[in-house]
Amino acid sequence: MEGAALVVLPRETFARSAVEVAPVLLGCVFEHETPEGLVAVVLTEVEAYHGKADPASHAYRGRTARNAVMFGPPGHAYVYFTYGMHFCVNLVCLPEGTASAVLLRAGRVITGVELATARRAARRDLAGRDLAGRELAGRGLAGRDLARGPARLCKALGITRALDGADVCDPASPLRIRWPDRREKLDISQGPRIGISVAADVPWRFWLTGDPTVSVYRPYAPRLRRKPVSAQQRSDGTIPL
DNA sequence: CAGCTGATTTCCT
DNA sequence: GGAAATCAGCTGG
16 A cells, blocks of 8 residues: 555445445455455455345344344444355445345455465465365466455455454454545446345346456255265165165 | 365354 | 355266
């Protein structure tokens, strides 16, 4: 940061519904500063979640220890842990007491590519081998995949539950969101959200049209039960006498 | 390229 | 006990 004033988004930006806030965040710079360095992304894909009114929202069934930050003041980060291994980050909207938020789904890394790459590769580093010990035959991390997807974005930025509640509207915060250096007219698309089984029809996902860092949309498909009901059951479903 | 599956833990019914 | 706002790597066409 060459001493330039850090122009974070004002908190009023988040004092609206998530559906109104979501497209505003596209093109903005989301960054995390740590002792390791700074990683910044331009947001390219986001999703709105409407709290109590949205069955797909973590806040739909009310306040819990996990989602408490969503019910707090706007302009703070709600970071959750899911699938036993991934973090995802939202920015909280609407005044304290309500619970809507915008999930940050993807970004293009513009600062700290090296650090972001190191974080993303942290689990398949040792001698360039995968978890099964096989060589990674030159399959590197494509630049566009560094922060493509909500969990990858968190990994690239080094975001964990420790940042749950961080104030992204505070210039002194290690995690913050600011306006782009140049405001350009953006081509924004809108469509259904990804990875949810309910309310999958509402078009509350927003992205920069044609941007290569945006997730590929696939309709939600429930996973088949993979474990047999009993240890005796055969793969075809029959049970020996 | 599409499709499938293991990983791994928290949360809620 | 099962699903979860996911991802990576493998398989087969």
